[in-house]
Amino acid sequence: MHDRKRLLFYCLALAPLLGIPAFADWLPLANDGVHDPENPALAVMQEPSEALSQLPRDEAGDVGNKVRWVRALEGGYIDPRTNIFPETKIEVLDLDILMKNTGSANYVLFPHKPHTEWLDCSNCHEEIFKTKAGATRMSMLEILSGEFCGRCHGAVAFPLLVCNRCHSVPPEEAAAMATGGSGR
Ligand code: HEC
Ligand code: HEC
Ligand code: HEC
DSSP states (O other), rough: OHHHHHHHHHHHHHHHHHTOOOOOOOOGGGGSSSSSSTTTGGGGGOOHHHHHHHHHBTTTOOOOTTTTTHHHHTTSSOOOOOOOOOOOOOOOOEEEEEEETOOOOOOOEEHHHHHTOOOGGGGTBBTTTTTSTTOOOOOOHHTTOOOOGGGGTTTTOTTTHHHHHOOOOHHHHHTTTTOOOOTT
Protein backbone atom coordinates (compact mmCIF):
# COMPACT_ATOMS: atom_id res chain seq x y z
CA MET A 1 0.00 0.00 0.00
CA HIS A 2 2.76 2.39 1.00
CA ASP A 3 4.77 1.59 -2.12
CA ARG A 4 1.79 2.17 -4.34
CA LYS A 5 1.18 5.56 -2.80
CA ARG A 6 4.84 6.43 -3.33
CA LEU A 7 4.66 5.33 -6.96
CA LEU A 8 1.60 7.51 -7.52
CA PHE A 9 3.42 10.41 -5.92
CA TYR A 10 6.42 10.02 -8.23
CA CYS A 11 4.21 9.68 -11.31
CA LEU A 12 2.41 12.91 -10.44
CA ALA A 13 5.66 14.69 -9.61
CA LEU A 14 7.43 13.60 -12.78
CA ALA A 15 4.58 14.01 -15.22
CA PRO A 16 5.10 17.73 -15.87
CA LEU A 17 8.85 17.21 -16.43
CA LEU A 18 8.19 14.49 -18.96
CA GLY A 19 5.56 16.57 -20.70
CA ILE A 20 2.80 14.11 -19.87
CA PRO A 21 -0.46 15.90 -19.07
CA ALA A 22 -1.15 14.72 -15.51
CA PHE A 23 -4.78 15.74 -15.55
CA ALA A 24 -7.63 15.59 -17.99
CA ASP A 25 -7.93 18.51 -20.39
CA TRP A 26 -11.05 20.61 -20.83
CA LEU A 27 -14.20 18.86 -22.01
CA PRO A 28 -15.58 19.94 -25.36
CA LEU A 29 -18.71 22.12 -25.01
CA ALA A 30 -20.82 19.47 -26.73
CA ASN A 31 -20.32 16.97 -23.90
CA ASP A 32 -19.60 19.08 -20.82
CA GLY A 33 -23.07 18.33 -19.43
CA VAL A 34 -23.87 22.06 -19.37
CA HIS A 35 -24.43 22.99 -23.00
CA ASP A 36 -27.12 21.51 -25.23
CA PRO A 37 -25.25 19.52 -27.90
CA GLU A 38 -28.20 20.00 -30.29
CA ASN A 39 -27.99 23.79 -30.12
CA PRO A 40 -26.72 25.13 -33.47
CA ALA A 41 -25.19 28.17 -31.68
CA LEU A 42 -22.56 25.87 -30.18
CA ALA A 43 -20.51 26.17 -33.36
CA VAL A 44 -19.89 29.90 -32.83
CA MET A 45 -18.65 29.48 -29.25
CA GLN A 46 -14.96 29.16 -28.48
CA GLU A 47 -13.91 25.81 -27.01
CA PRO A 48 -12.52 26.06 -23.44
CA SER A 49 -9.47 24.01 -24.46
CA GLU A 50 -8.60 26.68 -27.01
CA ALA A 51 -9.24 29.72 -24.79
CA LEU A 52 -8.13 28.49 -21.35
CA SER A 53 -5.02 26.53 -22.33
CA GLN A 54 -3.31 29.87 -23.11
CA LEU A 55 -3.59 30.98 -19.46
CA PRO A 56 -1.48 30.02 -16.39
CA ARG A 57 -2.46 26.52 -15.26
CA ASP A 58 -3.71 25.92 -11.74
CA GLU A 59 -1.00 23.76 -10.20
CA ALA A 60 -3.61 22.16 -7.92
CA GLY A 61 -4.51 20.16 -11.02
CA ASP A 62 -7.95 19.16 -12.11
CA VAL A 63 -9.88 21.77 -10.12
CA GLY A 64 -12.39 24.31 -11.33
CA ASN A 65 -11.59 25.44 -14.84
CA LYS A 66 -7.88 24.67 -14.28
CA VAL A 67 -6.76 28.30 -14.59
CA ARG A 68 -4.90 30.22 -11.84
CA TRP A 69 -6.89 33.40 -12.45
CA VAL A 70 -4.95 35.63 -10.07
CA ARG A 71 -1.76 34.86 -12.03
CA ALA A 72 -3.54 35.38 -15.34
CA LEU A 73 -4.40 38.89 -14.18
CA GLU A 74 -1.03 39.67 -12.58
CA GLY A 75 0.86 38.35 -15.61
CA GLY A 76 -1.14 40.49 -18.01
CA TYR A 77 -2.65 37.49 -19.81
CA ILE A 78 -6.06 39.05 -19.35
CA ASP A 79 -7.16 42.64 -18.97
CA PRO A 80 -10.76 42.57 -17.79
CA ARG A 81 -12.86 45.70 -17.96
CA THR A 82 -13.26 47.09 -14.43
CA ASN A 83 -16.19 49.42 -14.92
CA ILE A 84 -19.15 49.98 -17.18
CA PHE A 85 -19.60 53.67 -16.34
CA PRO A 86 -16.53 55.92 -16.62
CA GLU A 87 -17.37 57.63 -13.32
CA THR A 88 -17.10 54.34 -11.38
CA LYS A 89 -13.90 54.41 -9.32
CA ILE A 90 -12.01 51.15 -8.69
CA GLU A 91 -10.16 50.95 -5.41
CA VAL A 92 -7.52 48.26 -4.92
CA LEU A 93 -6.87 47.58 -1.25
CA ASP A 94 -3.69 45.79 -0.17
CA LEU A 95 -4.73 44.53 3.25
CA ASP A 96 -4.32 40.96 4.50
CA ILE A 97 -6.55 39.60 7.25
CA LEU A 98 -5.43 36.64 9.31
CA MET A 99 -8.27 34.41 10.54
CA LYS A 100 -7.50 32.12 13.42
CA ASN A 101 -10.72 30.25 14.23
CA THR A 102 -9.54 27.28 12.23
CA GLY A 103 -9.37 24.48 14.78
CA SER A 104 -6.46 22.19 13.93
CA ALA A 105 -6.23 23.50 10.33
CA ASN A 106 -3.76 26.22 9.27
CA TYR A 107 -4.89 29.81 9.77
CA VAL A 108 -6.70 31.48 6.88
CA LEU A 109 -5.10 34.46 5.18
CA PHE A 110 -7.70 36.59 3.42
CA PRO A 111 -5.96 38.91 0.95
CA HIS A 112 -7.89 42.03 -0.10
CA LYS A 113 -5.60 42.71 -3.06
CA PRO A 114 -6.54 39.84 -5.42
CA HIS A 115 -10.19 40.41 -4.50
CA THR A 116 -10.38 44.16 -5.01
CA GLU A 117 -8.64 43.80 -8.38
CA TRP A 118 -11.83 42.11 -9.57
CA LEU A 119 -14.49 43.18 -7.12
CA ASP A 120 -15.89 46.38 -5.66
CA CYS A 121 -16.03 46.64 -1.84
CA SER A 122 -19.83 46.49 -1.88
CA ASN A 123 -19.73 42.88 -3.13
CA CYS A 124 -18.65 41.88 0.38
CA HIS A 125 -19.24 44.79 2.81
CA GLU A 126 -21.43 44.94 4.89
CA GLU A 127 -23.79 42.24 3.71
CA ILE A 128 -21.45 39.22 3.70
CA PHE A 129 -18.58 40.44 5.89
CA LYS A 130 -18.36 43.10 8.60
CA THR A 131 -15.75 45.81 7.90
CA LYS A 132 -13.91 44.87 11.07
CA ALA A 133 -11.43 42.03 11.40
CA GLY A 134 -12.76 39.30 13.67
CA ALA A 135 -16.35 40.56 13.67
CA THR A 136 -17.83 37.98 11.28
CA ARG A 137 -18.57 34.57 12.77
CA MET A 138 -18.35 31.76 10.24
CA SER A 139 -17.80 28.01 10.19
CA MET A 140 -16.40 25.77 7.48
CA LEU A 141 -19.77 24.04 7.24
CA GLU A 142 -21.48 27.33 6.44
CA ILE A 143 -18.78 28.12 3.88
CA LEU A 144 -19.23 24.69 2.26
CA SER A 145 -22.99 25.38 2.21
CA GLY A 146 -22.41 28.45 0.06
CA GLU A 147 -22.22 31.17 2.71
CA PHE A 148 -19.39 33.70 3.31
CA CYS A 149 -16.33 32.73 1.19
CA GLY A 150 -18.51 29.98 -0.33
CA ARG A 151 -20.70 32.55 -2.07
CA CYS A 152 -17.96 32.74 -4.68
CA HIS A 153 -15.46 29.96 -3.98
CA GLY A 154 -16.76 26.76 -5.45
CA ALA A 155 -19.07 28.81 -7.70
CA VAL A 156 -17.16 31.46 -9.70
CA ALA A 157 -13.78 31.39 -7.91
CA PHE A 158 -11.36 28.56 -7.11
CA PRO A 159 -13.05 25.56 -5.46
CA LEU A 160 -13.24 24.86 -1.73
CA LEU A 161 -11.37 21.57 -1.93
CA VAL A 162 -8.08 23.45 -2.41
CA CYS A 163 -7.94 23.87 1.38
CA ASN A 164 -4.42 25.27 1.62
CA ARG A 165 -5.00 28.17 -0.74
CA CYS A 166 -7.08 29.73 2.06
CA HIS A 167 -5.60 27.84 5.02
CA SER A 168 -2.14 28.99 4.04
CA VAL A 169 -0.51 30.07 7.30
CA PRO A 170 0.81 27.52 9.80
CA PRO A 171 0.19 28.94 13.31
CA GLU A 172 3.93 28.91 14.07
CA GLU A 173 4.55 31.31 11.15
CA ALA A 174 1.76 33.71 12.10
CA ALA A 175 3.70 35.61 14.77
CA ALA A 176 6.15 36.95 12.19
CA MET A 177 3.41 38.46 10.01
CA ALA A 178 2.09 42.01 10.00
CA THR A 179 -1.62 41.67 9.25
CA GLY A 180 -4.99 42.83 10.42
CA GLY A 181 -7.23 40.47 12.30
CA SER A 182 -5.67 40.36 15.75
CA GLY A 183 -7.96 39.52 18.64
CA ARG A 184 -9.68 36.57 17.01
C1 HEC B 1 -12.22 29.92 0.28
C2 HEC B 1 -11.42 29.80 1.48
C3 HEC B 1 -11.43 28.48 2.23
C4 HEC B 1 -11.21 27.21 1.74
C5 HEC B 1 -10.86 26.81 0.31
C6 HEC B 1 -11.30 26.31 2.87
N1 HEC B 1 -11.55 27.02 4.00
FE1 HEC B 1 -11.75 26.24 5.90
N2 HEC B 1 -12.19 28.11 6.65
C7 HEC B 1 -12.19 29.26 5.90
C8 HEC B 1 -12.55 30.38 6.76
C9 HEC B 1 -12.67 31.83 6.35
C10 HEC B 1 -12.76 29.83 8.06
C11 HEC B 1 -13.17 30.62 9.32
C12 HEC B 1 -11.93 31.21 9.95
C13 HEC B 1 -12.24 32.15 11.09
O1 HEC B 1 -13.40 32.49 11.31
O2 HEC B 1 -11.28 32.58 11.77
C14 HEC B 1 -12.53 28.39 7.94
C15 HEC B 1 -12.62 27.50 9.00
C16 HEC B 1 -12.24 26.17 8.94
C17 HEC B 1 -12.18 25.28 10.10
C18 HEC B 1 -12.49 25.62 11.55
C19 HEC B 1 -13.92 26.02 11.75
C20 HEC B 1 -14.90 24.90 11.57
O3 HEC B 1 -16.03 25.18 11.17
O4 HEC B 1 -14.55 23.72 11.81
C21 HEC B 1 -11.76 24.07 9.62
C22 HEC B 1 -11.53 22.79 10.43
C23 HEC B 1 -11.57 24.19 8.18
N3 HEC B 1 -11.88 25.48 7.80
C24 HEC B 1 -11.15 23.18 7.34
C25 HEC B 1 -11.08 23.27 5.94
C26 HEC B 1 -10.78 22.15 5.04
C27 HEC B 1 -10.50 20.73 5.49
C28 HEC B 1 -10.82 22.65 3.77
C29 HEC B 1 -10.67 21.90 2.44
C30 HEC B 1 -11.62 20.83 2.21
C31 HEC B 1 -11.10 24.07 3.87
N4 HEC B 1 -11.26 24.40 5.19
C32 HEC B 1 -11.15 24.94 2.78
C33 HEC B 1 -11.91 29.38 4.55
C34 HEC B 1 -11.64 28.35 3.67
C1 HEC C 1 -14.23 39.34 -1.40
C2 HEC C 1 -14.77 40.03 -0.25
C3 HEC C 1 -14.22 41.37 0.15
C4 HEC C 1 -14.08 42.51 -0.64
C5 HEC C 1 -14.40 42.68 -2.12
C6 HEC C 1 -13.60 43.54 0.23
N1 HEC C 1 -13.45 43.05 1.50
FE1 HEC C 1 -12.86 44.10 3.15
N2 HEC C 1 -12.98 42.43 4.30
C7 HEC C 1 -13.36 41.18 3.84
C8 HEC C 1 -13.25 40.22 4.93
C9 HEC C 1 -13.55 38.73 4.84
C10 HEC C 1 -12.84 40.94 6.07
C11 HEC C 1 -12.65 40.39 7.48
C12 HEC C 1 -14.00 40.41 8.18
C13 HEC C 1 -13.97 39.73 9.51
O1 HEC C 1 -12.91 39.27 9.93
O2 HEC C 1 -15.02 39.67 10.16
C14 HEC C 1 -12.67 42.34 5.63
C15 HEC C 1 -12.28 43.37 6.48
C16 HEC C 1 -12.12 44.68 6.07
C17 HEC C 1 -11.71 45.77 6.96
C18 HEC C 1 -11.37 45.65 8.44
C19 HEC C 1 -9.87 45.59 8.67
C20 HEC C 1 -9.49 45.50 10.14
O3 HEC C 1 -8.28 45.31 10.40
O4 HEC C 1 -10.37 45.56 11.01
C21 HEC C 1 -11.67 46.90 6.19
C22 HEC C 1 -11.31 48.31 6.65
C23 HEC C 1 -12.06 46.53 4.84
N3 HEC C 1 -12.33 45.17 4.81
C24 HEC C 1 -12.18 47.41 3.78
C25 HEC C 1 -12.48 47.06 2.48
C26 HEC C 1 -12.50 48.00 1.36
C27 HEC C 1 -12.24 49.50 1.48
C28 HEC C 1 -12.81 47.27 0.25
C29 HEC C 1 -12.88 47.74 -1.19
C30 HEC C 1 -11.70 48.44 -1.68
C31 HEC C 1 -12.99 45.88 0.67
N4 HEC C 1 -12.77 45.79 2.02
C32 HEC C 1 -13.34 44.85 -0.18
C33 HEC C 1 -13.79 40.86 2.57
C34 HEC C 1 -13.81 41.73 1.49
C1 HEC D 1 -17.60 38.05 -3.84
C2 HEC D 1 -16.84 36.87 -4.24
C3 HEC D 1 -15.77 36.33 -3.30
C4 HEC D 1 -15.85 36.11 -1.93
C5 HEC D 1 -17.03 36.32 -1.02
C6 HEC D 1 -14.56 35.57 -1.54
N1 HEC D 1 -13.73 35.47 -2.63
FE1 HEC D 1 -11.76 34.82 -2.64
N2 HEC D 1 -11.64 35.23 -4.63
C7 HEC D 1 -12.68 35.64 -5.44
C8 HEC D 1 -12.21 35.80 -6.81
C9 HEC D 1 -13.08 36.22 -8.00
C10 HEC D 1 -10.84 35.48 -6.80
C11 HEC D 1 -9.89 35.49 -8.00
C12 HEC D 1 -10.21 34.29 -8.92
C13 HEC D 1 -9.79 32.96 -8.35
O1 HEC D 1 -8.73 32.87 -7.67
O2 HEC D 1 -10.50 31.97 -8.59
C14 HEC D 1 -10.51 35.14 -5.40
C15 HEC D 1 -9.23 34.79 -4.98
C16 HEC D 1 -8.91 34.42 -3.68
C17 HEC D 1 -7.57 34.09 -3.22
C18 HEC D 1 -6.28 34.17 -4.04
C19 HEC D 1 -6.07 32.93 -4.86
C20 HEC D 1 -4.77 32.91 -5.61
O3 HEC D 1 -4.72 32.27 -6.67
O4 HEC D 1 -3.77 33.47 -5.15
C21 HEC D 1 -7.69 33.71 -1.89
C22 HEC D 1 -6.58 33.23 -0.98
C23 HEC D 1 -9.10 33.82 -1.53
N3 HEC D 1 -9.79 34.26 -2.64
C24 HEC D 1 -9.62 33.55 -0.27
C25 HEC D 1 -10.92 33.90 0.15
C26 HEC D 1 -11.41 33.75 1.51
C27 HEC D 1 -10.62 33.20 2.67
C28 HEC D 1 -12.69 34.24 1.52
C29 HEC D 1 -13.64 34.36 2.68
C30 HEC D 1 -13.13 35.00 3.90
C31 HEC D 1 -13.01 34.68 0.16
N4 HEC D 1 -11.90 34.46 -0.63
C32 HEC D 1 -14.21 35.24 -0.23
C33 HEC D 1 -13.97 35.91 -5.04
C34 HEC D 1 -14.45 35.90 -3.72
